[in-house]
Amino acid sequence: MKKVLSKVSPVMWFVLGALVVGGGGTAYAANGGTFRLGATNSATKTTILTNTKGTALRLNAPSTKAPLSVGTNKTKVPNLNADYLDGRSSASFVQGKIYFAEVNADGTLHRGTSGVTSSNTGTGSYQVLFPQAITSCFGQVSVGQISQVTSTPAVIIGASERIFNDHGVYVNTQDNTASPTDASFTLTVFCL
Numbered sequence: 001m002k003k004v005l006s007k008v009s010p011v012m013w014f015v016l017g018a019l020v021v022g023g024g025g026t027a028y029a030a031n032g033g034t035f036r037l038g039a040t041n042s043a044t045k046t047t048i049l050t051n052t053k054g055t056a057l058r059l060n061a062p063s064t065k066a067p068l069s070v071g072t073n074k075t076k077v078p079n080l081n082a083d084y085l086d087g088r089s090s091a092s093f094v095q096g097k098i099y100f101a102e103v104n105a106d107g108t109l110h111r112g113t114s115g116v117t118s119s120n121t122g123t124g125s126y127q128v129l130f131p132q133a134i135t136s137c138f139g140q141v142s143v144g145q146i147s148q149v150t151s152t153p154a155v156i157i158g159a160s161e162r163i164f165n166d167h168g169v170y171v172n173t174q175d176n177t178a179s180p181t182d183a184s185f186t187l188t189v190f191c192l
Contacts, residue, residue: 124180133166137191
């Protein structure tokens with residue numbers, strides 16, 4: 001080995017030195033060339049990776065590091081399907097419609113989702129109608145209105161689907177003696 005190195009000309013030593021020093025550059029052209037790992041590569045054409053026998057690309061990284069970074073580009077990638085978002089499947093997210101109605105004690109709609117209406121049908125009796133059938137939806141009703149912070153007297157509240165109209169809900173309010181009484185309420189309906 002010593003004999004071989006001693007026979008290398010000074011010009012060859014210069015070329016080898018330039019390769020070692022120059023090899024630490026920041027970018028390599030990849031069009032038709034070699035893709036260099038651990039270095040910045042650039043190209044003016046799309047690089048396609050094909051594996052006819054299975055997965056074309058797999059990225060491994062430590063559990064505390066992201067296996068892929070896309071920089072600051074926020075353009076949506078066509079045909080990119082993701083099964084999970086932050087470890088949760090798409091089934092974890094509401095995929096339907098949410099309706100809400102804040103109803104005054106007199107039955108008028110204080111505010112609500114577009115298309116929702118309300119009315120008082122008697123003391124402590126209300127109906128709330130929605131722009132779609134809600135038979136496969138579920139709801140939550142509470143005393144008072146979300147938008148107003150007021151002290152509400154003790155009220156018992158109940159809700160049920162409206163008979164003969166699958167777009168509606170009956171709400172009944174009673175005082176602590178079980179007597180019908182008018183009271184404001186908030187009704188939220190989740191349709192999946």
